[in-house]
Amino acid sequence: MSDRDWNQPVEAAPTDRRRERHVAKQSRIVGEAWKLARRDGLAALSLRELAAQVDLRQPSLYAYFDSKLALYDAMFADGNHQLLAMAAALPERDTPSEALIDLVRALITFSTKDPVRYQLLFQRPVPGFEPSPESYALALAFYELASDRLKAAGAKTADDLDLFTAIVSGLSHQQVANDPGGDRWVRLSRRAVEMYLADVERQSTTDGTIPRKATS
Amino acid sequence: MSDRDWNQPVEAAPTDRRRERHVAKQSRIVGEAWKLARRDGLAALSLRELAAQVDLRQPSLYAYFDSKLALYDAMFADGNHQLLAMAAALPERDTPSEALIDLVRALITFSTKDPVRYQLLFQRPVPGFEPSPESYALALAFYELASDRLKAAGAKTADDLDLFTAIVSGLSHQQVANDPGGDRWVRLSRRAVEMYLADVERQSTTDGTIPRKATS
DNA sequence: GTCTATACATCGATAGAC
């Protein structure tokens, strides 16, 4: 513990400390909110119970978040930070297609690891909730990270990108909805990516239609 | 209008009429419930407002549905009936793959035409709601209808089926979530099905891995 | 079946004292 320099202006430092405490408590609230949401569901989150978990009364939460939707927005931003951190931690791979398979598998696993987080990030289960521009920018950042990997693996057109997002979204959704805790759709990551890349290649070498087989 | 046969037993007919009226009013309630859900969201559906829309007071709704969840269950069954009717109305096609493309396109269109219906049928946005066995049987009926078409087009293994459900689910979700009213993912139906069928064929003719290209 | 009336629980949100 270092002593404070008492020659500093009196007003600035305490303000910073307050902001620091304020932000720290906001983080703690968000963390407890995740716990309750995992237990009761996102929409059933109760501000009274959340307040009790962080040793406050319900109205005091409004000193940290202007509304319940603002809390959801903070959770949305938090979840996207986790998503970006996950993507940044992926190891380097030799080929773009292996890196793409890694990303898909990691994304599905990320989704199943916390279905409530998946819901908030990728579905819109809370009526009236729209992410703020600041939070949405985080979601866009991940989308662009994925787009870059996708283009490195050969995707080119807007249709190529859209088809890929559909495949990944579908694998994640089926895994979360129909086999939580299992790997029934995670297992299909490699096959799905290779299926997709084969199609992207076919699109660029033909007109996209499948030729009829010769007399088999 | 035909006259009634007054020689019939007196009790039976009125009872039937009552049941008829009862069922008719249940249908009307469900219809109004869809309207309100489309306006305010599924979870925000208010029984008091619903009752007003069908010229009842709130407690009187309990003469038709035992609880709010029972109402959701009736809506779930209703939506699945619409889904089955849609599938049954599809025209015959020459080839199984064309029929499959039709089904996929119709399913995505069906989803986007009513996002709230899509939510209730394919996501689980209502905390605590689980379809009753009777309603769930309707959902299974559609799944099996789709499975049959899929097998006719060449799908064989459980993985084949799972991969397909993921693709369709993903296309629908992306269309509903990111381009409601448009056709950005609907347009990809044919490409997606052909991509998928090419992969199914490759799975059966090889070990599933993609051979490296010769020196391009 | 439908009504009035009422009760009890929950919730998000606000006013105003300290």
Added chain:
DNA sequence: GTCTATCGATGTATAGAC
């Protein structure tokens, strides 16, 4: 920042008249 008190809304459910 935190509190107490309160508001208005919700869903659930019941009693009892008609």
